Amino acid sequence: MSKFRSPQNDAVLSDADDEALLVLYANGDGQAARVLTQRLTPQVLGHAFRLLGDRAEAEDVAQEAMLRLWRIAPQWRPGEAKPTTWLYRVVANLCTDRFRKRRSIGLDEIAEPVDGAASVAEKIQNDARIDALQAALLTLPVRQRQAVVLRHIEELGNVEIGQIMEISAEAVESLTARGKRALRGALAARREDLGYSDG
Amino acid sequence: MVEKQQHSDENDGMLEGLFEAAKVQDLMPSDALMARVLQDAAREQPVLAPFEAKKPGLMLLLWGTLGGWPAMAGLATATVAGVWMGIYPNDYVMDVVAQYTGAESDYYLADTFSVYNFDLEEG
Numbered sequence: 163m164s165k166f167r168s169p170q171n172d173a174v175l176s177d178a179d180d181e182a183l184l185v186l187y188a189n190g191d192g193q194a195a196r197v198l199t200q201r202l203t204p205q206v207l208g209h210a211f212r213l214l215g216d217r218a219e220a221e222d223v224a225q226e227a228m229l230r231l232w233r234i235a236p237q238w239r240p241g242e243a244k245p246t247t248w249l250y251r252v253v254a255n256l257c258t259d260r261f262r263k264r265r266s267i268g269l270d271e272i273a274e275p276v277d278g279a280a281s282v283a284e285k286i287q288n289d290a291r292i293d294a295l296q297a298a299l300l301t302l303p304v305r306q307r308q309a310v311v312l313r314h315i316e317e318l319g320n321v322e323i324g325q326i327m328e329i330s331a332e333a334v335e336s337l338t339a340r341g342k343r344a345l346r347g348a349l350a351a352r353r354e355d356l357g358y359s360d361g
Numbered sequence: 362m363v364e365k366q367q368h369s370d371e372n373d374g375m376l377e378g379l380f381e382a383a384k385v386q387d388l389m390p391s392d393a394l395m396a397r398v399l400q401d402a403a404r405e406q407p408v409l410a411p412f413e414a415k416k417p418g419l420m421l422l423l424w425g426t427l428g429g430w431p432a433m434a435g436l437a438t439a440t441v442a443g444v445w446m447g448i449y450p451n452d453y454v455m456d457v458v459a460q461y462t463g464a465e466s467d468y469y470l471a472d473t474f475s476v477y478n479f480d481l482e483e484g
Contacts, residue, residue: 295379
């Protein structure tokens with residue numbers, strides 16, 4: 163417990179970049195591990211959830227991805243790739259492994275969101291929109307889904323996405339364009355439900 | 362054609378709205394997940410072995426007693442200088458050597474102050 167708790171250095175470490183923290187971790191700094199965990203786990207979990215659409219599975223993937231980060235830390239070569247880029251790639255590979263183990267889920271099979279009776283109308287609609295997008299994303303081929311999520315939700319540039327997916331920036335552009343077109347098609351019929359009225 | 366383009370624009374707007382909603386989606390990890398990740402980090406963290414100085418052996422102790430490399434460097438320099446002077450001695454060296462070996466001069470021990478013996482005896 164005490165290995166990860168020393169508030170004096172927190173401010174300094176929170177300003178350090180991911181690579182520096184990874185080197186500190188590899189040199190035995192427990193606080194660096196805590197800062198990296200707080201900084202990267204939400205990103206990793208979010209990406210895994212958007213690719214998988216399942217919270218429990220996404221948590222398993224996030225933990226596994228972070229575990230691989232801890233293990234690669236002693237051999238990390240600074241300047242070659244950002245830890246987040248590396249993590250997105252690991253998450254994608256882990257998700258691909260899971261896709262192989264299960265059949266893809268169609269849009270119609272996704273359960274509609276069930277909100278509590280006390281939820282306000284705005285929150286219900288917002289949740290419904292998020293769920294509808296997630297369901298539509300799950301209908302895309304994995305590579306298209308990954309490209310769209312990285313580009314339009316994680317807001318990464320095409321070059322970095324290309325590094326993550328190990329393809330060219332042009333190929334990323336093509337994947338995201340096709341993905342968006344498919345999403346528009348999948349969601350067009352739900353415009354009214356989601357509160358996007360005509361005109 | 363115009364109507365089709367209008368639908369496309371509207372769907373673009375909807376899609377952008379959905380992306381915006383997804384960006385602010387609360388996907389914070391649970392405390393349990395954070396704890397598991399931290400446990401993994403602690404378990405996998407490399408432990409740097411403490412530095413332990415090697416206990417010196419007998420030869421190393423002797424070497425240190427003699428002064429180590431600095432002393433050996435001086436000794437080696439003196440040895441080389443000695444060999445050099447032995448092979449190519451200059452005149453001064455030869456003169457000094459000749460004094461010891463008696464090559465050209467003879468020296469005798471003479472009591473030049475024997476008179477004091479008398480003084481001492483006299484008191």
